[in-house]
Amino acid sequence: MKVTVKSLVLALATSVVASAASAATVRDEPIVPIEPAVVDNPAKVALGKKLFFEPRLSMSGIISCNTCHNLSRGGTDNLKTSIGHQWRAGPVNAPTVLNSSLAIAQFWDGRAANLKEQAGGPIQAGIEMAMPHTLALDVLQSIPGYVEEFTAVFGPGDIDMDKVTSAIAAFEETLVTPNSRFDQWLKGDDKALSVDELAGYTLFKDSGCVTCHNGEAAGGTSYQRMGVVKPYASTSPVEGRYAVTGNDADRFNFKVPTLRNVEMTYPYFHDGQARTLEEAVDIMGQLQLGRHYSEVEIGQIVAFLKTLTGEQPQIMVPILPPSSNATPRPDPFN
């Protein structure tokens, strides 16, 4: 017995030392490592995953959250702007869903306070999934597999949008990408970055990119004007944060996008006009910092940015419960 207690004390002591040591080795930098998601309600997350992959939440029966926030592709569709119901063009580039829980708000203009508030929007937007919430709920309520699962997660009662968006948000909160090479470096592994990548980070930091691209997601912590030093010539009519606040000062202010997995989330900017990472870095330097990066400098910053690609979520394709005879059928061509 004495031996066991002693071992326990030793183990505890070691663990305290280890965690102190590990905390001590996280470098003091404006970008902070991403921690793995903690799942406290796996049944809710599993339901949210089904809903995220659920095309029956769209009027056509073919578009799901995963269509534009494709988890095979860094949580984006890699299009300038998305294709919605009846091939309509969206007004802005689909932001990645990965690490989106780490942002101060959702959408480019921050019009949703959180993921739960966000999730209802695209379902009913005419240029996205075009599905009235009432019809979406009728569909879900008519599917025995969903009724059972909603009851297991939320208790008895009708399915409502509060439950739907809460489950989708719970799933989306698990979509973080820890352990990128940059995070390994942040946590003390000197060999995780090459000389070029480290030079790129130093330049990124010293020339002021971190003023906006900071925190866990290397972005998503503030709204900033697109075009600080020089105005940005956009093909898009959207005006950013102004649409939410109505303040002239907010015109062309957008939520700073995350740079996590940015290698996978091309094309760039709210209008998707920057085709490559090199182009995006060049334009950002000129418009936001009044700086012309050389080709070598751009190469170094891009090399650094590619170290921000983390472990992608390992998602098993969900099997969706079949419709019943009572389920309203989609009619995409009328």
Next chain:
Amino acid sequence: MKVTVKSLVLALATSVVASAASAATVRDEPIVPIEPAVVDNPAKVALGKKLFFEPRLSMSGIISCNTCHNLSRGGTDNLKTSIGHQWRAGPVNAPTVLNSSLAIAQFWDGRAANLKEQAGGPIQAGIEMAMPHTLALDVLQSIPGYVEEFTAVFGPGDIDMDKVTSAIAAFEETLVTPNSRFDQWLKGDDKALSVDELAGYTLFKDSGCVTCHNGEAAGGTSYQRMGVVKPYASTSPVEGRYAVTGNDADRFNFKVPTLRNVEMTYPYFHDGQARTLEEAVDIMGQLQLGRHYSEVEIGQIVAFLKTLTGEQPQIMVPILPPSSNATPRPDPFN
């Protein structure tokens, strides 16, 4: 040493007895159990899975094989006819990819001899993915992650359609659904079916459905005329096997669809006109067998059909390699 040999002999003997016993308990029925897939080239299957989920094989950059053969939904899109490039309507209902390797040929009219021959078709079909093969290959060849993976699977050399379709087919061959309740019953478990389900199967067999719906996939073993006793009133202009052979006798002959997982693959028939399983059974009885099933009989047959839902493939969402700066970008709105 002697002991080891003896154990080995014993083990072998036991295994022979077990397999003889198991073979002996498979009931002698026109529908045969599905066996799990044997994967002999996992790297090729993994590459094929990526290509199956790859929207860059479409002109729009948004449609993949999985869009219409959705592995979350029994390998179908659950639409009457599919939505293709620029929201064009396909001419026929998307058949399930599940267990498609067990069919005599591919497509409703059997115009492709096998899955490899099939896979190239929808990529370039203007109403489906609308992607010229040359451009699809340019895209793949420009993506370093794909070049590496194709080289690992096929050896050095350019990516060509033969390799692309061969990898997709290798993945699709793994998409079988063994261990349905009906297969458990076939293998000797008397309790796997309820009285009603068994009555449904008996009726299904005795009234002649098994003439066409037989074999491992409960279908896919022959071409048959849609409308044997009475003509079928279709809204679709397609004429089935006639399009392939040009023989008048083949007009309105279609490959008999599989009934495996039929609960998940609504709506039914080549034109997707039958909304429910009940409707499909009723119409089949009248048109193919000259028989009016009663409501009770239809209920029993449907109960049996639902026992054909097998274990769905457990697929991890693939992470697709990012495009390079040289990769042609999709331009879906022009």
